[in-house]
Amino acid sequence: MGHAYRAVQWNPFKRRYDACAAALVLLYLGCFVGVTAWLEPEATIESLLIRGFGTAGFLLLHLVLSIGPLARLDARFLPLLYNRRHLGVVTFSLGLVHGVLSLVQYHALGVLNPLASLFQSQVGTRTLAEFPFQPLGLLALAILFLLAATSHDFWLANLGAPLWKALHMSVYVAWFLLLMHVALGILQAETSPLLVALLALGVTWILGLHLLAAWRERRIDSKAGASSDWIDVCAPAEIADGRAKIALVAGERVAVFRYADKLSAVANACQHQNGPLGEGRIIDGCITCPWHGYQYKPDCGASPAPFTEKVATYDVRVERGRVLVKSAPYAPGTRVEPACIPAESMPRHASSAASEFFVGYLPSAPPGVLRFVRGAALAVFVLAAALGCALAASQRTFAAGRFEFGQLRKFSGVIALEPATSLLLQRPGFVGDQAAAHSHYLLVAPGKHGARDLVQAFDGRWVEVEGTLVHRAGQAMLELKPGSIVALAAPPDGASSLAVSPKRRALGPVTLRGEIVDSKCHLGVMNPGELAAHRACATLCIRGGIPVLFLARGSNAQQRQMLLVGSDGRALNQEVLALVADPVEITGELSSWGDLLVLAAEPAQIRRISH
Ligand code: HEM
Ligand code: FES
Structure with a gap:
C-alpha cells in the first residue's frame, strides 16, 4: 500500500530477500576469487578483486533484467520482482567497487589526472581492439548511479511514474554499454571460447525473454476491438472471480475485474511503477497490484484512505452474453456503477481463481509460491557458484x-x-x-x-x-x-673496481613480431600487465618514463623480452604511445649489453599488424 513516497515499507520478506542477495554475491565472489587464487597463484589481489567485482556486477545486471519478463511469463516469479530495486542498487555498488579499483590501479599515480587518463590513455580507434572500452564502463556506471540514486519511492512520487519509468528504462542503455565494455575490453585479450559463448548466451537470454514477454503482451493488444464506442472484451464466464481480463481500449490497456456478479474496469497501469493491475487480484475488496501490492477500489479506481493514488475508470456493461467496455475513460478516481452479470451469463462452476497470489507485505506467502521461489533461488545460487568457478578457470594463465x-x-x-x-x-x-x-x-x-x-x-x-x-x-x-x-666513495668490500657499464655487442639486424609494453607492469607490478585490456595503463606508464619493453613472440607462443630504444639509443617513450599493446612488427638492430637484450629501431620501422 502506498501513501506519498512511503510506499513499500520494510518487512520480513524484504529482509530475507536482501540477505539472499548478499549471500548470492558473497558466494559468487568466493568461488571466483578462491578458484582463481588456487589455479593462478601469480595473479595479483587487485586483478582478482577487479575481475571478481566487475563480473559479479555484470552477471547481477542480467538477473535484474530477467526478473521483469519472467514475472510476465509466469506469475510465480512475482516475489522476485517485489524487491528488484535492491538488486539494482547492489549491481551499482559492485560496479562502483570495480570501477574505483580499476581507476586506481590503471590510472592513478601517473603523469595525468586519473580521469583525464581514463579518456586519453587509450589512444587510437583504428581497430576494434583499440576502442577505448573503459569510458564505456564509466558511462554505464554513471547511469547505474542515477538509477540507484532515484530508486527510492521518494523519487518515484516526485518525478511521477511515467518519467521515473522512462528514466529507469535507461538500464538497458547501461547493459548495452557494459556489453561493449566487456567485448571490446577483456575479450580482446582473453582467448577462451567459453567467455565469448557466455557473453553471447547472456545477450540471447535477455533478448529472448523480452521478445517472448512482448509477444505475449501483443496477443492482448492484437485482440483490440474495432474503434467503436463500446469494445467487446469477452464473455463474463471467461473472467475468474476476483481476477481480471486485460483488453486494449482506444489504445490503452484496461483491466476488467469480476468480483462475484459485478464487473468494473480500470486503467491497467498501477500508479506506483506501472505494474499490470489486470494481473493482480481482488483482496479485501480492493484490486491489488501484483508487483508491490498497491490497492485500488474497483468501482472508483482510488486507493483506500489514507492513500491517494488513483487510476482511470471505465463504463462496463453486459449485453447479449458479452462484456463491453466504453472506450472513453473517466478521470482517475471517478466512481462508476459496477455492471451486474445477469444470472444466465454467470459461470456455472466456481472458477479456479483461488490460485495462490503473493503480496510481499503480508506476514505469510502462499506455500506453493514459496516453494517455487525457493526452487528458483536455489537454481540461481547453483548457477552463481558454477559461473564463478567457470569464469575463474577460463582466464588466460597469469605470468610468473x-x-x-x-x-x-x-x-x-x-x-x-x-x-x-x-x-x-x-x-x-x-x-x-x-x-x-x-x-x-x-x-x-x-x-x-x-x-x-x-x-x-x-x-x-x-x-x-x-x-x-x-x-x-x-x-x-x-x-x-x-x-x-x-x-659510495669506493666499491663495497669484495666488489670489483672494474664495474663499469658493459660494452654493447651487436647481434645484427632483425625483424620481430610482438607487443610493446611498459616494463614495470609487465615484469610483475600488474598481472596481467600486457595485451589490449592493459593498454591504457601501459600507455600511462610509458608516458611517465617507465622503460619500454618489446615482447617478441615466436610462432610457438614463446616470448622474449627486450628493451626498445631509438636507433641512436634514445628513449622512445613519447614516440610509441599510439603503438602500445597492439600486435606490431619491428625491424631494427639487436644487441646485447651484458645480460640485457636491446632492440634499436626508429618508430617508422614499427608496423602495426593484424592479430
Ligand atoms: C569507472 C568505470 C569503469 C572502469 C574504469 C572499468 C575498467 C575496466 C578494466 C580496466 C577492465 C579490464 C580489467 C582486466 O584486465 O581484468 C574491465 C573489465 C570489466 N569490467 Fe569494467 N570498468 C568500469 C565499470 C564497469 C562496470 C560498471 C561494470 C559492471 C557493472 C564493469 C564490468 C566489467 C567486466 C564484467 C569486465 C570483464 C572482467 C574483468 O576483467 O574485470 N565495469 N573494466
Ligand atoms: S504496486 Fe508497484 S507497480 Fe503496482
Missing part, C-alpha cells in the same frame, strides 16, 4: 611475474643511464667474460614514473639504494625508495 610489495631491500651497484636507467650489480663469484659479469636491474620510481630524474646525478658511480624488487623471466627491476640513494 612478482612484485615484492612492502618488502624493502638494499643493493649496491653502479648507476647506468644507457641503454635504460639501471643499477649494475656484480654477479657474485663470476669468472669469465666481463661483459656478462653484471646484472642490469632496471630502475623506476614509485607509481607510473621513470627514475631518470632520481638517478642521473649518479651516472657511472657506485651507490647504495633501497627499493622493492619486481622480477619476471630472469629480468629484475627495482622500484626505488625516493631519497634512498647514497653515493
Whole structure:
C-alpha cells in the first residue's frame, strides 16, 4: 500500500530477500576469487578483486533484467520482482567497487589526472581492439548511479511514474554499454571460447525473454476491438472471480475485474511503477497490484484512505452474453456503477481463481509460491557458484611475474643511464667474460614514473639504494625508495673496481613480431600487465618514463623480452604511445649489453599488424 513516497515499507520478506542477495554475491565472489587464487597463484589481489567485482556486477545486471519478463511469463516469479530495486542498487555498488579499483590501479599515480587518463590513455580507434572500452564502463556506471540514486519511492512520487519509468528504462542503455565494455575490453585479450559463448548466451537470454514477454503482451493488444464506442472484451464466464481480463481500449490497456456478479474496469497501469493491475487480484475488496501490492477500489479506481493514488475508470456493461467496455475513460478516481452479470451469463462452476497470489507485505506467502521461489533461488545460487568457478578457470594463465610489495631491500651497484636507467650489480663469484659479469636491474620510481630524474646525478658511480624488487623471466627491476640513494666513495668490500657499464655487442639486424609494453607492469607490478585490456595503463606508464619493453613472440607462443630504444639509443617513450599493446612488427638492430637484450629501431620501422 502506498501513501506519498512511503510506499513499500520494510518487512520480513524484504529482509530475507536482501540477505539472499548478499549471500548470492558473497558466494559468487568466493568461488571466483578462491578458484582463481588456487589455479593462478601469480595473479595479483587487485586483478582478482577487479575481475571478481566487475563480473559479479555484470552477471547481477542480467538477473535484474530477467526478473521483469519472467514475472510476465509466469506469475510465480512475482516475489522476485517485489524487491528488484535492491538488486539494482547492489549491481551499482559492485560496479562502483570495480570501477574505483580499476581507476586506481590503471590510472592513478601517473603523469595525468586519473580521469583525464581514463579518456586519453587509450589512444587510437583504428581497430576494434583499440576502442577505448573503459569510458564505456564509466558511462554505464554513471547511469547505474542515477538509477540507484532515484530508486527510492521518494523519487518515484516526485518525478511521477511515467518519467521515473522512462528514466529507469535507461538500464538497458547501461547493459548495452557494459556489453561493449566487456567485448571490446577483456575479450580482446582473453582467448577462451567459453567467455565469448557466455557473453553471447547472456545477450540471447535477455533478448529472448523480452521478445517472448512482448509477444505475449501483443496477443492482448492484437485482440483490440474495432474503434467503436463500446469494445467487446469477452464473455463474463471467461473472467475468474476476483481476477481480471486485460483488453486494449482506444489504445490503452484496461483491466476488467469480476468480483462475484459485478464487473468494473480500470486503467491497467498501477500508479506506483506501472505494474499490470489486470494481473493482480481482488483482496479485501480492493484490486491489488501484483508487483508491490498497491490497492485500488474497483468501482472508483482510488486507493483506500489514507492513500491517494488513483487510476482511470471505465463504463462496463453486459449485453447479449458479452462484456463491453466504453472506450472513453473517466478521470482517475471517478466512481462508476459496477455492471451486474445477469444470472444466465454467470459461470456455472466456481472458477479456479483461488490460485495462490503473493503480496510481499503480508506476514505469510502462499506455500506453493514459496516453494517455487525457493526452487528458483536455489537454481540461481547453483548457477552463481558454477559461473564463478567457470569464469575463474577460463582466464588466460597469469605470468610468473612478482612484485615484492612492502618488502624493502638494499643493493649496491653502479648507476647506468644507457641503454635504460639501471643499477649494475656484480654477479657474485663470476669468472669469465666481463661483459656478462653484471646484472642490469632496471630502475623506476614509485607509481607510473621513470627514475631518470632520481638517478642521473649518479651516472657511472657506485651507490647504495633501497627499493622493492619486481622480477619476471630472469629480468629484475627495482622500484626505488625516493631519497634512498647514497653515493659510495669506493666499491663495497669484495666488489670489483672494474664495474663499469658493459660494452654493447651487436647481434645484427632483425625483424620481430610482438607487443610493446611498459616494463614495470609487465615484469610483475600488474598481472596481467600486457595485451589490449592493459593498454591504457601501459600507455600511462610509458608516458611517465617507465622503460619500454618489446615482447617478441615466436610462432610457438614463446616470448622474449627486450628493451626498445631509438636507433641512436634514445628513449622512445613519447614516440610509441599510439603503438602500445597492439600486435606490431619491428625491424631494427639487436644487441646485447651484458645480460640485457636491446632492440634499436626508429618508430617508422614499427608496423602495426593484424592479430
Ligand atoms: C569507472 C568505470 C569503469 C572502469 C574504469 C572499468 C575498467 C575496466 C578494466 C580496466 C577492465 C579490464 C580489467 C582486466 O584486465 O581484468 C574491465 C573489465 C570489466 N569490467 Fe569494467 N570498468 C568500469 C565499470 C564497469 C562496470 C560498471 C561494470 C559492471 C557493472 C564493469 C564490468 C566489467 C567486466 C564484467 C569486465 C570483464 C572482467 C574483468 O576483467 O574485470 N565495469 N573494466
Ligand atoms: S504496486 Fe508497484 S507497480 Fe503496482
